[in-house]
Amino acid sequence: MRVVTLDHPADFDGWRTAARALAAADVPAHEVTWQVAGDTGDLLATAAEPPPAAPARFSVPRTFVDLAESVVCHSDPARFGLLYRALLRLRETPRLLEDKADPLVDRLEALRRSVARDIHKMRAFVRFREVTEEDGARFVAWFEPDHHIVRRNAGFFVRRFSTMRWSILTPEVCALWDGETLDFTPGATKTDAPDGDAVEATWRTYYASTFNPARLKVKAMLKEMPKKYWRNMPETALVPALIAAAGTRTEAMIEAGAPAPHAQSLAELAAAAKACTRCPLHGPATQTVFGEGPADAPLMFVGEQPGDQEDLAGRPFVGPAGQMFDKALAAAGVARATAYITNAVKHFKFEPRGKRRIHQTPQTPEIKACGVWLAAERAQLRPKLIVALGATAARAVLGRAVTIGKTRGQPVPLDDGSELWVTIHPSYLLRIEDPEAARAEYDRFVADLAQIRERLGALA
Amino acid sequence: MPALDVQAKLAILADAAKYDASCASSGTSKRHSQGRSKGIGSTEGMGICHAYAPDGRCISLLKILLTNSCIFDCAYCINRKSSNVRRARFTVEEVVALTLNFYKRNYIEGLFLSSGIIRSPDYTMEQLVRVARDLRTVHGFRGYIHLKTIPDAAPELIEAAGRWADRLSINIEMPTDAGLSAFAPEKDGARIRGAMGSLRGHIDEAKDATKRFRSAPRYAPAGQSTQMIVGADATRDSDIVATASGLYSRYRLRRVYYSAFSPIPDASSSLPPVRPPLVREHRLYQADWLMRFYGFAATEVQAATDDGWLPLDVDPKTAWALKHRELFPLDVNAAPREALLRVPGLGVRAVDAILKARRWRRLRLEDLARLTRSVDKVRAFLIADGWRPTALSDRLDLRGRLAVPARQLDLFAA
Numbered sequence: 001m002r003v004v005t006l007d008h009p010a011d012f013d014g015w016r017t018a019a020r021a022l023a024a025a026d027v028p029a030h031e032v033t034w035q036v037a038g039d040t041g042d043l044l045a046t047a048a049e050p051p052p053a054a055p056a057r058f059s060v061p062r063t064f065v066d067l068a069e070s071v072v073c074h075s076d077p078a079r080f081g082l083l084y085r086a087l088l089r090l091r092e093t094p095r096l097l098e099d100k101a102d103p104l105v106d107r108l109e110a111l112r113r114s115v116a117r118d119i120h121k122m123r124a125f126v127r128f129r130e131v132t133e134e135d136g137a138r139f140v141a142w143f144e145p146d147h148h149i150v151r152r153n154a155g156f157f158v159r160r161f162s163t164m165r166w167s168i169l170t171p172e173v174c175a176l177w178d179g180e181t182l183d184f185t186p187g188a189t190k191t192d193a194p195d196g197d198a199v200e201a202t203w204r205t206y207y208a209s210t211f212n213p214a215r216l217k218v219k220a221m222l223k224e225m226p227k228k229y230w231r232n233m234p235e236t237a238l239v240p241a242l243i244a245a246a247g248t249r250t251e252a253m254i255e256a257g258a259p260a261p262h263a264q265s266l267a268e269l270a271a272a273a274k275a276c277t278r279c280p281l282h283g284p285a286t287q288t289v290f291g292e293g294p295a296d297a298p299l300m301f302v303g304e305q306p307g308d309q310e311d312l313a314g315r316p317f318v319g320p321a322g323q324m325f326d327k328a329l330a331a332a333g334v335a336r337a338t339a340y341i342t343n344a345v346k347h348f349k350f351e352p353r354g355k356r357r358i359h360q361t362p363q364t365p366e367i368k369a370c371g372v373w374l375a376a377e378r379a380q381l382r383p384k385l386i387v388a389l390g391a392t393a394a395r396a397v398l399g400r401a402v403t404i405g406k407t408r409g410q411p412v413p414l415d416d417g418s419e420l421w422v423t424i425h426p427s428y429l430l431r432i433e434d435p436e437a438a439r440a441e442y443d444r445f446v447a448d449l450a451q452i453r454e455r456l457g458a459l460a
Numbered sequence: 461m462p463a464l465d466v467q468a469k470l471a472i473l474a475d476a477a478k479y480d481a482s483c484a485s486s487g488t489s490k491r492h493s494q495g496r497s498k499g500i501g502s503t504e505g506m507g508i509c510h511a512y513a514p515d516g517r518c519i520s521l522l523k524i525l526l527t528n529s530c531i532f533d534c535a536y537c538i539n540r541k542s543s544n545v546r547r548a549r550f551t552v553e554e555v556v557a558l559t560l561n562f563y564k565r566n567y568i569e570g571l572f573l574s575s576g577i578i579r580s581p582d583y584t585m586e587q588l589v590r591v592a593r594d595l596r597t598v599h600g601f602r603g604y605i606h607l608k609t610i611p612d613a614a615p616e617l618i619e620a621a622g623r624w625a626d627r628l629s630i631n632i633e634m635p636t637d638a639g640l641s642a643f644a645p646e647k648d649g650a651r652i653r654g655a656m657g658s659l660r661g662h663i664d665e666a667k668d669a670t671k672r673f674r675s676a677p678r679y680a681p682a683g684q685s686t687q688m689i690v691g692a693d694a695t696r697d698s699d700i701v702a703t704a705s706g707l708y709s710r711y712r713l714r715r716v717y718y719s720a721f722s723p724i725p726d727a728s729s730s731l732p733p734v735r736p737p738l739v740r741e742h743r744l745y746q747a748d749w750l751m752r753f754y755g756f757a758a759t760e761v762q763a764a765t766d767d768g769w770l771p772l773d774v775d776p777k778t779a780w781a782l783k784h785r786e787l788f789p790l791d792v793n794a795a796p797r798e799a800l801l802r803v804p805g806l807g808v809r810a811v812d813a814i815l816k817a818r819r820w821r822r823l824r825l826e827d828l829a830r831l832t833r834s835v836d837k838v839r840a841f842l843i844a845d846g847w848r849p850t851a852l853s854d855r856l857d858l859r860g861r862l863a864v865p866a867r868q869l870d871l872f873a874a
Contacts, residue, residue, distance in 0.1 A: 211514055
């Protein structure tokens with residue numbers, strides 16, 4: 001049994017010299033024990049035969065040297081032996097490393113990846129704290145790597161922070177840079193490092209502000225920034241509170257939805273509504289069909305939603321139901337031009353069937369999404385009297401479902417002092433097949449409208 | 461209103477900048493400070509993410525706006541003129557000091573500076589350029605700088621921006637011109653594309669010059685990128701893919717970022733107050749990868765969609781493969797690189813490892829387990845020594861077996 005004692009845990013030069021000599025002497029891998037000075041080594045082995053002294057040269061591919069330089073930094077005690085086994089095989093098969101399906105190559109690759117990740121995370125997560133010494137500022141960090149990477153990684157910090165004086169303290173070894181030379185000193189403890197820095201509060205503000213609570217993805221964060229690093233990073237103390245509040249903050253934004261549009265007039269409102277995508281109905285529909293009528297109209301009619309023809313024309317109540325509505329208004333003595341006419345939902349909801357578009361009743365999400373527009377129209381117009389044509393309109397104005405049969409023919413007081421009258425939607429009249437019944441319902445609709453005209457006169 | 465201190469301004473101006481997805485600090489020229497008497501910083505090719513926020517996004521750069529005041533009124537933007545958010549403005553010196561203080565403590569790789577448009581596009585661009593120039597010339601800063609470029613700014617300002625910055629970006633904002641004119645009435649799609657075209661001209665020219673003269677001035681060595689918002693309008697994935705592919709080929713963009721439209725405080729009344737479509741955003745990035753690294757044409761990605769929409773339950777490559785079952789299974793010991801790249805679950809690295817390893821051995825399933833991350837997935841599409849997946853690739857329920865439960869990427873999955 002041969003024993004090789006290396007100077008420190010990532011002593012690549014020591015390993016290379018010994019491995020070269022051992023390989024030249026054809027010593028098989030199982031006859032070599034590798035240990036690091038200072039470690040409690042294999043007591044039996046220490047008594048054994050030392051490695052051959054004669055240095056011999058033979059060449060290995062550059063890729064192997066790179067791999068070995070990285071792998072010696074790993075904390076796995078088997079690393080030196082594994083590398084030596086690979087070295088012996090390389091003499092027979094110089095391109096061994098290309099075969100990533102080989103179990104030994106695969107194992108070394110895994111060690112290399114693990115070291116590379118540790119090196120990368122150290123570059124990412126070291127946090128310097130500024131301290132003032134007699135001869136100026138020094139930046140000091142405390143870091144706990146998984147592997148023996150401090151020596152290998154110090155160059156990065158030199159290249160980046162060469163005009164600063166800095167120290168990176170770790171449990172095993174410390175790296176010190178004075179602006180000109182790099183020194184390695186024995187390990188330190190966390191208490192040797194400063195416990196704060198004035199800039200950290202500003203950094204925490206940044207960390208909290210750049211987080212978007214609507215995109216919470218804790219798993220993704222933990223994958224790249226595992227908890228073991230958190231204790232040495234000043235910003236991570238905020239994480240639990242940010243996660244805890246994210247749900248409420250997002251719900252609040254969604255609940256608040258969009259506030260009433262900042263519009264000065266009905267015309268501005270109509271223009272803003274053109275680009276509305278608050279619900280999916282805007283996709284298949286041709287255009288937004290906004291309300292129309294005088295800006296000072298005391299009477300507001302609210303229908304359900306635009307139909308096929310309204311969708312194409314961009315104006316409310318111009319299709320068959322609109323014509324029925326016009327006829328009934330005339331019969332009741334209400335001039336359409338004096339009223340503001342709009343819909344609860346401003347995009348046509350339909351299902352395509354062949355070349356036809358079949359009307360579909362809008363549901364709560366659409367009515368709710370479109371509610372801001374109806375509310376904004378009401379706020380601009382301030383009508384004395386609102387007429388809901390059909391159940392959907394009544395629900396949109398009141399925020400709850402009502403039965404037309406029970407509510408028609410009487411005023412429902414509204415919060416803003418105006419009142420609501422509920423009646424049927426004129427399209428209902430088009431669907432009644434029995435002409436007698438249709439006639440009776442039409443008369444009743446006209447009577448409702450006439451009653452509303454009288455009530456409006458009384459309110460004026 | 462009392463004057464805000466730097467920390468209060470930072471809270472406002474970082475919040476205002478966070479909807480821009482770009483955080484990359486990779487791919488610029490290599491430089492360092494060793495042996496220099498002054499200055500600070502280095503770039504070594506690969507960017508570093510110095511922290512991760514609970515939204516899973518990497519924090520690599522100090523990403524802020526110079527000001528969130530804006531004369532534009534883009535519906536999707538938290539900083540639009542008509543929004544009620546609190547306004548703040550940094551001075552050039554404040555941004556420079558913040559960047560250096562953060563950099564010295566190893567919090568960041570550099571600065572990503574953008575701004576609302578104040579006074580005029582030229583005035584705003586000039587302020588952005590001043591920050592970058594001061595960092596480089598007064599403080600010898602060698603870290604990464606990404607500047608947002610304002611399409612309407614004067615050519616000499618764009619020229620100056622590229623001299624000091626590693627990366628420039630102009631946001632295309634919406635995937636279609638129709639979307640842009642609906643939501644950002646002051647912005648003009650043709651002008652944005654014109655500005656991207658002229659940036660490409662500058663970048664190509666400078667690259668060409670540095671090949672011939674080592675001392676030729678650099679111009680945005682990390683190239684240009686852009687971002688579009690996904691889910692604010694009805695644009696389908698197939699149109700987004702087509703737009704992205706056009707941007708890559710016409711302007712040689714390094715990256716197109718897709719940003720799922722996210723609810724913002726004091727949102728515009730014309731936008732959906734809904735959770736951001738994060739899974740859709742993820743699928744678009746996967747589709748983007750297929751075009752950039754896997755040799756897929758935009759039309760092939762579009763072929764993976766159902767009626768223009770990428771499926772949410774499987775990734776786009778799996779969706780494509782399920783529609784082209786006649787091409788599978790492939791013999792892993794014989795198939796060419798282009799074909800292997802189309803196997804769901806095989807990444808570029810795994811394919812290259814397979815190609816190298818098969819010079820040494822006939823690959824078996826257990827070898828594949830060492831070369832890939834997901835042998836369970838790839839084995840349905842591959843023939844290896846001792847393995848034929850006949851039973852699997854013909855099974856109708858293959859999609860179900862490959863699909864991930866949609867919840868996996870759900871919003872509050874912890």
